[in-house]
Amino acid sequence: MTEKPVYTEFHPRWYRTRVSTYWWLDRTPYVKFILRELSSIFVAFFVVITLLQIRALGQGPQAYPAFQQRLQAPIMVILNILSLLFVLFHTITWFNLTPKAIVLRVRGRRLPDLLIAAPNYVAWLVVSGVIAWIVTGG
Amino acid sequence: MADKITLEVARYDPERHTEPTFEKYEVPFRKDWVILDALNYIKDRLDGSLSYRWSCRTGICGSCGMMVDGEPKLTCATFLSSYAPGPVRVEALRNFPIVRDLVIEMTDFMVKLKKVKPWIVRENEKPISQGEYLQTPEQLENYKQFSMCINCLLCYAACPVYGLDNLFTGPAAIALAQRYNLDSRDVGARERREILSDHEGIWGCTFVGECTEVCPKHVDPAGAIQQYKVDAAIDWFKSFLLPRGAK
Numbered sequence: 564m565t566e567k568p569v570y571t572e573f574h575p576r577w578y579r580t581r582v583s584t585y586w587w588l589d590r591t592p593y594v595k596f597i598l599r600e601l602s603s604i605f606v607a608f609f610v611v612i613t614l615l616q617i618r619a620l621g622q623g624p625q626a627y628p629a630f631q632q633r634l635q636a637p638i639m640v641i642l643n644i645l646s647l648l649f650v651l652f653h654t655i656t657w658f659n660l661t662p663k664a665i666v667l668r669v670r671g672r673r674l675p676d677l678l679i680a681a682p683n684y685v686a687w688l689v690v691s692g693v694i695a696w697i698v699t700g701g
Numbered sequence: 702m703a704d705k706i707t708l709e710v711a712r713y714d715p716e717r718h719t720e721p722t723f724e725k726y727e728v729p730f731r732k733d734w735v736i737l738d739a740l741n742y743i744k745d746r747l748d749g750s751l752s753y754r755w756s757c758r759t760g761i762c763g764s765c766g767m768m769v770d771g772e773p774k775l776t777c778a779t780f781l782s783s784y785a786p787g788p789v790r791v792e793a794l795r796n797f798p799i800v801r802d803l804v805i806e807m808t809d810f811m812v813k814l815k816k817v818k819p820w821i822v823r824e825n826e827k828p829i830s831q832g833e834y835l836q837t838p839e840q841l842e843n844y845k846q847f848s849m850c851i852n853c854l855l856c857y858a859a860c861p862v863y864g865l866d867n868l869f870t871g872p873a874a875i876a877l878a879q880r881y882n883l884d885s886r887d888v889g890a891r892e893r894r895e896i897l898s899d900h901e902g903i904w905g906c907t908f909v910g911e912c913t914e915v916c917p918k919h920v921d922p923a924g925a926i927q928q929y930k931v932d933a934a935i936d937w938f939k940s941f942l943l944p945r946g947a948k
């Protein structure tokens with residue numbers, strides 16, 4: 564077989580469909596995919612907020628309340644709630660996809676998806692627990 | 702139960718049309734009929750000029766893939782009754798050039814498939830007198846799932862990455878490469894890696910995951926690609942940390 568078989572060279576005319584810019588609206592799974600991709604912007608937003616928070620903390624006891632005040636603006640609250648929802652969506656969808664990327668076999672049998680995804684959730688709970696303990700002044 | 706159902710079939714004749722148009726056909730609605738039976742009825746009784754591919758009628762040959770109501774399906778394994786009361790839209794597989802009516806041009810896939818060397822690569826063949834290459838059931842289990850692919854291309858039709866950029870190697874070709882990489886008799890993984898760890902190979906995949914959803918053979922090409930990404934990343938780290946000891 565050559566790279567370009569002759570029958571294609573002498574072919575009359577093909578019809579090629581063009582993919583529309585709005586292809587991702589065609590089917591629900593595509594919309595979900597785009598939302599998952601979009602969620603990374605909100606993850607970045609949380610990272611920036613956290614960095615700013617650390618900077619404010621470093622600037623001393625006067626700067627921090629001012630920072631907190633700014634976070635209380637309605638727009639910031641809305642943005643934060645929206646980001647939280649997106650970050651949760653991001654985390655859960657990716658956690659549930661790990662079994663696709665990681666195949667573990669125990670005595671020749673593939674471990675069920677649930678067992679691969681579960682450690683993510685456990686780690687999430689543990690880390691959240693530790694942070695909550697630190698924050699609440701444990 | 703209605704005794705007729707309408708099929709809207711995409712028709713395209715390269716000598717007469719500039720783009721596909723839909724034509725309506727009324728066919729008997731029978732519980733035991735698949736979409737392919739309805740197409741055969743149209744061809745036999747209503748319009749002999751309708752072109753489409755099929756062969757086995759049992760989900761083995763992989764030639765009858767079409768878009769049914771916008772979803773890629775094997776038409777020999779998709780019942781008319783799932784679409785009652787109709788109408789049902791039947792189109793050529795998405796993301797491929799259309800030759801005529803429901804027939805697509807698949808050379809692009811054939812070329813890509815050949816590039817990933819979908820056969821057992823050996824450094825040296827042992828003589829026949831030494832017998833066959835043995836494999837344990839566990840070794841078979843490692844790749845069996847990926848070997849079920851019938852090249853029906855439903856996964857390519859479901860993949861928006863391939864639709865937007867035809868250079869992407871695509872789900873089935875990567876799954877089949879992985880089928881041989883995971884075969885205990887094969888030593889071709891390094892040769893395949895060059896093509897696969899290309900930008901147009903595994904890294905082109907953004908993990909939409911629809912290839913796995915539409916695959917009629919449960920091959921899970923999305924899984925194959927992500928597993929390969931993990932392997933490739935680990936290998937890259939190894940070559941980075943242990944310049945000599947990697948492979």
Ligand code: SF4
Nearest residue numbers: 850851853854856916
């Ligand atoms: S991976 Fe599945 S959907 Fe893709 S060509 Fe093979 S059998 Fe068809």
Ligand code: FES
Nearest residue numbers: 758762763765777
């Ligand atoms: S006719 Fe062979 S797979 Fe459908």
